[in-house]
């Protein structure tokens with residue numbers, strides 16, 4: 068460390084993306100440095116490149132070995148971005164036997180009702196943040212519960228590690244248990260107060276969170292839109308077109324709208340920094356509407372398989388001009404691991420006309436997710452000036468993976484094996500703003 072600056076020089080095999088590699092896996096979309104260096108000043112990337120070249124350009128840091136961190140032989144990537152996850156639902160992850168609407172009633176709502184107790188919220192938030200970091204995830208778009216204090220608990224836990232996180236209080240004023248119900252007025256007031264308290268506090272940002280169209284009255288959707296338009300850089304998250312029963316219900320509740328996406332358009336809830344979970348059963352007209360408004364879809368493959376919701380077509384959605392990020396959707400999803408999520412995304416894509424290639428999957432888990440959340444000016448790759456959030460992965464974390472890696476001939480094969488056979492056991496360390504939050508091995 069020098070007097071004025073905190074400097075870190077990290078050595079590892081480094082992979083990051085400059086843009087979407089597309090369906091043809093265009094190599095100009097990524098940079099890979101087998102013996103790489105990431106030079107970080109005051110928590111932000113100053114330079115990223117081959118070790119020898121960075122050392123030659125910055126000899127004072129090269130000589131100052133006290134600021135070196137050596138992960139040679141390991142893979143260093145931008146911290147994973149989880150575009151849609153419910154922190155109060157970790158307690159019902161993997162609950163047996165229901166599709167979406169029954170699953171909400173039997174498991175999700177009771178779990179969320181327990182958050183009326185602030186102590187439950189605080190303990191769960193701390194647990195969740197620690198588990199995210201253990202899985203290599205440094206940014207997530209997080210649903211709290213209807214209780215305002217559940218957002219306070221989450222942001223307090225995230226701020227201990229200075230993480231870039233999005234979170235919002237669920238707005239839900241109908242078709243849910245009494246003890247989880249707010250009103251259009253109270254949800255607008257509470258959300259506005261939370262925005263005041265947390266939005267842009269350090270790296271934290273607020274996401275307005277109407278749960279989904281069936282659990283909000285039209286008055287509440289209008290309230291959400293007022294919050295969205297009156298705070299220019301605030302985010303928005305909700306659910307869209309996940310399950311056939313849900314879609315039919317929306318049709319009945321909003322007979323004057325052309326389709327599910329049109330409900331959100333009609334109420335002013337489409338636009339930049341708005342991301343919708345699932346989007347499995349969208350028509351071409353709905354995809355065009357999302358693209359025209361610059362809204363994104365969070366692809367939640369483990370959840371979609373687990374709840375029997377259907378197979379999202381990521382390639383088709385991207386081709387329509389809609390941004391897509393990857394997401395765990397815990398507790399519908401079955402793991403916080405973005406590696407497992409990438410594997411599930413690949414398997415789901417194999418049922419579609421255009422399966423995802425390995426490069427695009429690694430892109431979606433990092434820069435693609437950051438772009439889908441409207442955060443790519445801060446995170447997602449190692450361009451100079453970006454915040455230095457990164458994850459270090461071990462290609463040989465398990466005997467099966469190590470054996471497979473030993474037989475791989477190319478980087479593409481190794482990356483693919485890492486995401487198909489890997490999980491949180493591969494995470495060696497997770498750094499936020501250059502600092503280690505965990506060094507697990």
Ligand code: GUN
Nearest residue numbers: 175278279306370396399
């Ligand atoms: N739709 C509305 N709420 C939820 C939720 O909590 N999880 C999932 N997967 N879908 C939803």
Ligand code: ZN
Nearest residue numbers: 151306344396
């Ligand atoms: Zn969800």
